[in-house]
Amino acid sequence: MDDQNKNLILATVLSFVVIVVWFLLFPPPEQAPNDPVPASEAAQTTQGAETGTAMTPGAEPATGTAAPSAPPATEEPAPRIDIDTPSLAGSINLRGGMIDDIRLKNYRETLDEDSPQVTVLRPEGERDPFYALYGWVPVTGVEANAVPTDQTIWTVEGTPTLTTDTPVTLTWDNGAGLIFTRTISVDSRFLFTVTQSVENTTDAAVTLRPYALLRRHGIPSDLKKFFVLHEGLVRMSDGELEETKYSGMEDYDTDSREGAPAERIEVADNGWIGFTDHYWMSTIIPDGAFRSTAKYYPNREIFQTDAVLPALEVAAGQTATTDSRLFAGAKEWETIRRYQNEAGVTRFLDAIDWGWFFFLTKPIFAVLHWLHSFIGNMGWSIVALTVLLKMLLFPLAYKSYASMAKMRELQPEMEKLKERAGDDRQKLQKEMMELYKKEKVNPASGCLPILLQIPIFFSLYKVIFVTLELRHQPWVGWIRDLSAPDPSSILNLFGLLPFAAPDPDSFVAILSLGVLPILLGISMWLQQKLNPAPTDPTQQMIFAWMPWVFMFMLGNFASGLVLYWITNNTITFMQQYAIMRSHGFKPDVFGNIRKSFSRKKAVEGKK
Numbered sequence: 001m002d003d004q005n006k007n008l009i010l011a012t013v014l015s016f017v018v019i020v021v022w023f024l025l026f027p028p029p030e031q032a033p034n035d036p037v038p039a040s041e042a043a044q045t046t047q048g049a050e051t052g053t054a055m056t057p058g059a060e061p062a063t064g065t066a067a068p069s070a071p072p073a074t075e076e077p078a079p080r081i082d083i084d085t086p087s088l089a090g091s092i093n094l095r096g097g098m099i100d101d102i103r104l105k106n107y108r109e110t111l112d113e114d115s116p117q118v119t120v121l122r123p124e125g126e127r128d129p130f131y132a133l134y135g136w137v138p139v140t141g142v143e144a145n146a147v148p149t150d151q152t153i154w155t156v157e158g159t160p161t162l163t164t165d166t167p168v169t170l171t172w173d174n175g176a177g178l179i180f181t182r183t184i185s186v187d188s189r190f191l192f193t194v195t196q197s198v199e200n201t202t203d204a205a206v207t208l209r210p211y212a213l214l215r216r217h218g219i220p221s222d223l224k225k226f227f228v229l230h231e232g233l234v235r236m237s238d239g240e241l242e243e244t245k246y247s248g249m250e251d252y253d254t255d256s257r258e259g260a261p262a263e264r265i266e267v268a269d270n271g272w273i274g275f276t277d278h279y280w281m282s283t284i285i286p287d288g289a290f291r292s293t294a295k296y297y298p299n300r301e302i303f304q305t306d307a308v309l310p311a312l313e314v315a316a317g318q319t320a321t322t323d324s325r326l327f328a329g330a331k332e333w334e335t336i337r338r339y340q341n342e343a344g345v346t347r348f349l350d351a352i353d354w355g356w357f358f359f360l361t362k363p364i365f366a367v368l369h370w371l372h373s374f375i376g377n378m379g380w381s382i383v384a385l386t387v388l389l390k391m392l393l394f395p396l397a398y399k400s401y402a403s404m405a406k407m408r409e410l411q412p413e414m415e416k417l418k419e420r421a422g423d424d425r426q427k428l429q430k431e432m433m434e435l436y437k438k439e440k441v442n443p444a445s446g447c448l449p450i451l452l453q454i455p456i457f458f459s460l461y462k463v464i465f466v467t468l469e470l471r472h473q474p475w476v477g478w479i480r481d482l483s484a485p486d487p488s489s490i491l492n493l494f495g496l497l498p499f500a501a502p503d504p505d506s507f508v509a510i511l512s513l514g515v516l517p518i519l520l521g522i523s524m525w526l527q528q529k530l531n532p533a534p535t536d537p538t539q540q541m542i543f544a545w546m547p548w549v550f551m552f553m554l555g556n557f558a559s560g561l562v563l564y565w566i567t568n569n570t571i572t573f574m575q576q577y578a579i580m581r582s583h584g585f586k587p588d589v590f591g592n593i594r595k596s597f598s599r600k601k602a603v604e605g606k607k
Contacts, residue, residue, distance in 0.1 A: 078153055081168050082161045086188050087329065092162065093123060093131075096150035097170050097182055099192065100124075100131030102328045104280075111472055111480055120280050120328050129217040130275075132282065132326055134182060134194055134210075139311050141206035146174045154182070164188050177202035190329025191339060197321040200314040210322045211308040212284045214274050218301045219246045224278055228462055230353040233294050233305065234283070235273035237265045241350050249296045249303055262295035270346045273305045274327070276353070279468045285325040285345055331468050333369060353466050360459035365467055372469070378482055379475025382464075382560050386567040393452055394575065406441045453568070464560040475563065479516075482560035486514030513555050516562040521551030523569035530576040 078095030083102070090101035102121040109115045121130050136147045148154070154170040162168045167185035174180070179199040186192045196210050223231055223246075232245040252261035266289075273292045274283030284307045293306040312320040327339070331352055340348035354361040367388065371381040390397075413435060421428035435441075464470050470483045478488055524547035554562055 085164050094154045097154045098131045098133050128220050132214055134212050137209040139207040146176050148172050148180055189335050190327055192326040195323050199319040203316050205315045207311050207313045209308055209311045212324050213306045216303045234276045236271045236347055237267045237292055238269050260295050260297045265292040267292050281331050282328045287323045355462045357455055357459045361462050364459055365463045378473040382564050383567050386564050390571045460564055461561050464558045470560055479559050483558050485556045486516040486559050488514040517551050517555035520562050520566050521547050523566050527569050527573045
């Protein structure tokens with residue numbers, strides 16, 4: 001194969017890789033889902049479902065809570081208990097005793113001050129129903145209809161409002177000698193503690209299994225579906241982390257008892273199970289051993305996670321009690337770390353999607369968080385983090401930059417070799433290798449800084465995209481959200497013309513470069529000017545276009561990531577500039593290089 005064909009294939013492959021990476025990072029927007037089913041239609045659907053497979057929380061025998069059913073349209077809604085804490089607002093539904101209405105006081109959906117608060121849990125009848133339900137599975141001595149279900153109307157004792165200082169207690173008497181009690185408390189952040197007890201007033205022992213479950217109706221309408229982000233099932237089972245997307249839950253093996261795809265794990269010591277979104281999460285945290293079950297009900301399009309605790313035998317005249325916790329809130333690093341270290345929630349920090357490079361993303365974020373505690377501005381903290389990373393890598397990068405400077409020195413001699421070799425490529429390669437060996441130059445060492453930056457780049461991209469701490473964080477001026485693309489646009493002269501920038505999801509947005517992407521392209525171009533040009537013309541052309549291709553590719557990346565890349569390029573340019581001068585070159589501000597007189601004389605003296 002001749003060189004021309006090789007170069008053509010290389011250019012084609014590089015172009016294909018760029019296109020693939022672009023569509024992986026920015027998949028086309030999906031159509032918005034249809035409006036939720038009206039309550040009346042939902043009631044008819046769920047009433048029909050009651051005659052089918054029961055939604056049992058995974059205990060034997062295969063009986064337990066019936067399929068969830070919405071109240072008839074003519075029936076009045078059940079009373080609710082308000083939730084009011086420094087971090088949470090919402091209510092508890094006395095029908096089923098469900099925790100199904102949780103809003104985050106300190107987070108809003110958009111930057112607008114009037115934007116609605118972020119909702120984590122929602123009741124049936126609203127968009128994306130998602131709620132927590134607790135109960136008991138009868139084992140022996142109890143009829144299936146003698147335990148509370150999701151339609152049971154509970155009675156509240158004492159205060160009607162759940163606060164950090166005032167727990168609420170719900171009771172239900174089954175009329176057959178069993179009295180069920182549920183006490184719910186909450187801390188100042190996002191952790192609920194649910195204490196379930198059953199009093200046996202009969203003259204015979206009974207056995208029941210307490211459970212807690214999270215039930216999500218359908219795939220969330222705001223699912224991001226980015227390959228770098230996990231959304232769906234997340235659970236920890238005796239130190240083993242599992243992350244399964246919703247599509248993966250649909251592919252579970254069918255449970256022979258319930259007819260639904262399910263996967264069970266017997267947790268011997270500790271763990272937790274639930275669902276994670278981009279920035280929010282809801283997980284059940286049992287106290288001790290439990291059966292961890294993830295399942296999907298295709299007839300209702302319901303995703304469910306169960307935590308079924310060991311069976312409790314309640315003797316006549318005795319009471320049995322069990323505790324579990326529920327996290328429903330924001331994935332704040334500091335809060336989750338405190339629950340892990342102080343509340344004993346095993347490896348809870350792993351609920352944040354750190355990715356394959358977790359050994360880099362975890363410490364990088366920890367340092368970023370520490371810098372932010374001093375600086376107070378996440379944008380400048382990213383700049384400071386970049387400086388620290390460049391300082392850490394400089395000893396390794398110095399050799400590469402020095403090697404590139406030496407390659408610059410050899411450019412005139414390499415041109416002479418090309419003239420002497422003519423079309424004899426084999427002779428040219430042989431003489432070039434002899435020259436490299438003589439001058440002790442490794443042409444491949446110039447790739448080392450790039451190879452070092454790749455995992456750091458992806459780790460920082462992961463940190464900026466996944467962690468909540470950068471959401472809605474401003475930097476300077478027009479950059480009000482470092483987790484979002486630069487909102488300025490060259491198409492309206494950065495706000496000088498009287499019309500808005502195009503929608504970020506439109507194709508035109510690719511051409512709508514902001515200030516930061518343009519600075520990124522310029523910084524890459526300046527840095528590239530200091531590097532020795534490839535000897536092959538096709539490669540020269542590819543490298544010449546790369547800064548501007550990346551300028552468009554990264555234009556819709558998070559502003560924080562673009563800020564990091566600009567800072568990194570700027571520091572790299574300054575380091576290479578200083579090293580080039582130490583080797584007798586005088587680069588100008590645009591990277592154009594000429595030899596100093598003394599260096600030129602030294603080179604001529606060698607000849």
